[in-house]
Amino acid sequence: MVANKLLTLAFVKTPTNILLGYKKRGFGMGRWNGFGGKVEVGETIDGAAKRELMEESGLVANTLHKIGILMFEFVGDPQLMEVHVFTTNEWKGTITESDEMRPEWFPIESIPYKKMWTDDQFWFPYMLNARPFYGYFTFEGMHKIVYHRLDSVNDLGLVEIPQQPRQPVI
Numbered sequence: 779m780v781a782n783k784l785l786t787l788a789f790v791k792t793p794t795n796i797l798l799g800y801k802k803r804g805f806g807m808g809r810w811n812g813f814g815g816k817v818e819v820g821e822t823i824d825g826a827a828k829r830e831l832m833e834e835s836g837l838v839a840n841t842l843h844k845i846g847i848l849m850f851e852f853v854g855d856p857q858l859m860e861v862h863v864f865t866t867n868e869w870k871g872t873i874t875e876s877d878e879m880r881p882e883w884f885p886i887e888s889i890p891y892k893k894m895w896t897d898d899q900f901w902f903p904y905m906l907n908a909r910p911f912y913g914y915f916t917f918e919g920m921h922k923i924v925y926h927r928l929d930s931v932n933d934l935g936l937v938e939i940p941q942q943p944r945q946p947v948i
């Protein structure tokens with residue numbers, strides 16, 4: 779069994795707008811997303827979320843609220859991605875482009891879903907409405923979702939996080 783790959787994803791939002799970043803390189807290149815990345819050894823998940831937000835957007839979150847947990851399975855890959863999703867509406871600093879991300883504000887009614895990960899359109903409504911959620915998505919390739927489930931949850935601390943893919947890896 780392979781340990782899950784632990785990642786964070788943070789969104790800065792106001793009641794009407796959301797800050798997204800255009801991924802300029804690496805995994806998810808060419809897509810708009812929140813700010814995040816891998817949890818480093820010795821870091822807490824919350825600490826990694828704050829660090830990645832700062833590195834990729836220039837902003838420091840005063841508080842981050844955990845709003846969701848997403849699992850991603852890629853058919854044929856034995857390792858699951860476990861992504862912890864956060865939001866903040868209190869931050870300081872100046873929005874700064876990094877070599878990885880180009881940040882830009884979007885009105886909530888015109889989020890560019892067609893230029894984002896395919897799964898985002900499913901769970902963004904939960905995140906935008908501050909409804910805690912748990913989602914599991916199985917991808918075939920980088921675009922096609924072949925399985926998904928999405929649940930509203932009362933307590934993210936009680937979510938049972940799977941440690942291996944749903945489908946046997948051949």
Ligand SMILES: Nc1ncnc2c1[nH]c(=O)n2[C@H]1C[C@H](O)[C@@H](COP(=O)(O)OP(=O)(O)OP(=O)(O)O)O1
Binds near residue numbers: 812
């Ligand atoms: N399917 C999907 N939807 C929404 N968001 C994501 C996915 N898959 C993902 O990986 N993500 C998010 C999770 C993370 O926030 C990033 C990926 O992080 P990555 O760029 O690989 O991690 P870094 O630590 O920043 O990478 P390097 O600096 O090592 O290149 O996308």
